[in-house]
Amino acid sequence: MSYVTNLKCRECGQEYPIKPLHVCEDCFGPLEVTYDYAKIRAAVSRATIAARPHNLWRYRELLPVDGEPEAGPFSGFTPLLHARRLGAELGLKKLYIKDDTVNHPTLSYKDRVVSVAITKARDFGFTTVSCASTGNLATAVAAHAARAGLRSVIFMPEGVESGKIVGSSIYGARVITIRGNYDDVNRLCSEIADKYGWAFVNINLRPYYTEGAKTFGFEVAEQLGWKLPNHIVLPTAGGTILPKVAKAFKEFKEVGLVHGGEFKIHCAQAAGAAPVIHALHKNTDLITPVKPDTIAKSIAIGNPADGFYVLRAVRESGGWGEMATDPEIIDAIKLLARTEGIFAEPAGGTTLAVALKLIAAGRIKADESVVVSITGNGYKTLEAVANSIEAPLVIEARLKDFDAIYESLGDGKRSLQGAA
Amino acid sequence: MPVKVRVPTPLRRFTGGIDEVAAAGESVRAVIEDLEKRHPGMRERLLDDKGELRRFVNIYLNGDDIRFLNQLNSQVKDGDDISIVPAIAGGE
Numbered sequence: 001m002s003y004v005t006n007l008k009c010r011e012c013g014q015e016y017p018i019k020p021l022h023v024c025e026d027c028f029g030p031l032e033v034t035y036d037y038a039k040i041r042a043a044v045s046r047a048t049i050a051a052r053p054h055n056l057w058r059y060r061e062l063l064p065v066d067g068e069p070e071a072g073p074f075s076g077f078t079p080l081l082h083a084r085r086l087g088a089e090l091g092l093k094k095l096y097i098k099d100d101t102v103n104h105p106t107l108s109y110k111d112r113v114v115s116v117a118i119t120k121a122r123d124f125g126f127t128t129v130s131c132a133s134t135g136n137l138a139t140a141v142a143a144h145a146a147r148a149g150l151r152s153v154i155f156m157p158e159g160v161e162s163g164k165i166v167g168s169s170i171y172g173a174r175v176i177t178i179r180g181n182y183d184d185v186n187r188l189c190s191e192i193a194d195k196y197g198w199a200f201v202n203i204n205l206r207p208y209y210t211e212g213a214k215t216f217g218f219e220v221a222e223q224l225g226w227k228l229p230n231h232i233v234l235p236t237a238g239g240t241i242l243p244k245v246a247k248a249f250k251e252f253k254e255v256g257l258v259h260g261g262e263f264k265i266h267c268a269q270a271a272g273a274a275p276v277i278h279a280l281h282k283n284t285d286l287i288t289p290v291k292p293d294t295i296a297k298s299i300a301i302g303n304p305a306d307g308f309y310v311l312r313a314v315r316e317s318g319g320w321g322e323m324a325t326d327p328e329i330i331d332a333i334k335l336l337a338r339t340e341g342i343f344a345e346p347a348g349g350t351t352l353a354v355a356l357k358l359i360a361a362g363r364i365k366a367d368e369s370v371v372v373s374i375t376g377n378g379y380k381t382l383e384a385v386a387n388s389i390e391a392p393l394v395i396e397a398r399l400k401d402f403d404a405i406y407e408s409l410g411d412g413k414r415s416l417q418g419a420a
Numbered sequence: 421m422p423v424k425v426r427v428p429t430p431l432r433r434f435t436g437g438i439d440e441v442a443a444a445g446e447s448v449r450a451v452i453e454d455l456e457k458r459h460p461g462m463r464e465r466l467l468d469d470k471g472e473l474r475r476f477v478n479i480y481l482n483g484d485d486i487r488f489l490n491q492l493n494s495q496v497k498d499g500d501d502i503s504i505v506p507a508i509a510g511g512e
């Protein structure tokens with residue numbers, strides 16, 4: 001049974017049927033899936049959801065699918081860790097990490113959105129799926145397409161990390177890199193989608209794709225014991241996940257799965273690609289595009305499609321946002337790794353670095369609950385930190401060689417604390 | 421100054437289904453005015469009440485976003501390519 005009503009323009013309200021459409025013909029505004037919340041409210045309960053398999057489809061009534069979805073049987077339902085050691089360093093008792101570094105099968109939050117997009121691509125009868133990507137989406141589309149038996153063609157800007165090229169091609173995807181940045185790739189792909197009619201998950205399937213991002217928020221609420229956090233910090237690139245997490249929290253209230261609870265939603269960008277933060281700090285709705293320049297390549301987007309909606313969600317919630325420089329991003333990646341054993345990609349470092357700034361500024365208080373959103377895995381972006389780690393010691397396989405360096409390793413206590 | 425203008429699907433109902441049309445003008449704004457004469461209804465889709473580019477429309481002049489140039493006043497030369505692209509796309 002479907003709970004989807006139709007597609008509706010977020011700007012002018014014009015309604016459209018459930019088809020591969022993403023732009024309003026009247027005002028160019030984005031189309032969004034609408035639901036019959038009264039029907040959903042009658043159909044779902046905490047108990048029905050809790051009894052389902054640990055994947056993103058446990059919230060299927062609030063996703064734009066009919067019947068039994070085939071894509072992403074192990075995607076979603078990633079850990080929400082109570083970060084006690086990191087929390088102790090920062091003076092917070094209720095600090096949580098939502099850890100999408102271990103999303104199945106491609107280790108980023110993109111496994112969520114692509115599970116929904118591939119399901120819809122099959123529903124609509126497409127045989128080729130495609131995307132414009134900074135890398136994480138590429139690997140997710142390639143892997144999920146392979147399993148669904150669809151052909152995939154992936155577009156990325158030149159210069160993305162090798163793990164993302166190899167990690168897409170290995171699934172049989174045809175990878176095309178574009179001489180330019182992500183915004184150039186995105187423009188070209190909009191023109192290709194228009195001309196060739198392929199299923200671009202983040203262009204003509206975008207209304208469905210973006211709904212998948214809500215599952216990140218649904219899980220946070222369920223894993224906190226059907227409660228909303230006081231604060232959640234999310235990275236912003238194109239602007240998909242942040243407004244969708246806000247929507248997820250509102251929907252859970254709407255259908256009665258959580259009762260009350262105010263949340264503040266905060267935006268994190270890399271200083272080299274921070275058009276949304278600039279607009280937020282200048283108190284304007286006008287987002288001026290920038291040419292991205294940051295090691296956080298997965299969020300190096302200068303012209304964010306949904307930037308306006310990020311601003312709106314942040315402001316509506318009473319949240320804030322900050323940006324992090326490349327050195328701050330690297331420090332935060334190392335801090336998270338050495339305190340919680342989680343290796344984030346630079347987007348995650350950005351999010352944590354910004355959380356630190358919000359704590360230092362008093363916007364997040366010691367007794368409040370805060371979720372830091374880690375959306376991608378550091379093993380895919382080794383280049384970003386390769387020069388920032390302590391180089392290995394190299395010795396012969398002789399005990400006396402080890403004896404010679406033993407003192408320099410320090411005692412157990414010191415090595416536990418490590419270098420900050 | 422004749423230029424080529426790529427027209428996205430949502431605007432092709434004004435061009436009789438054609439995806440690339442000719443227009444003329446010294447600036448992007450003048451080209452839009454000329455498009456309106458040739459294909460009535462286009463201007464309102466591209467510009468808001470104040471005559472500024474709508475939030476969800478991107479216009480590229482020879483591949484460059486006009487917001488990195490001189491916005492709607494960006495100068496147009498003979499043979500330039502203009503592409504109108506809906507802004508809503510993408511996501512890493």
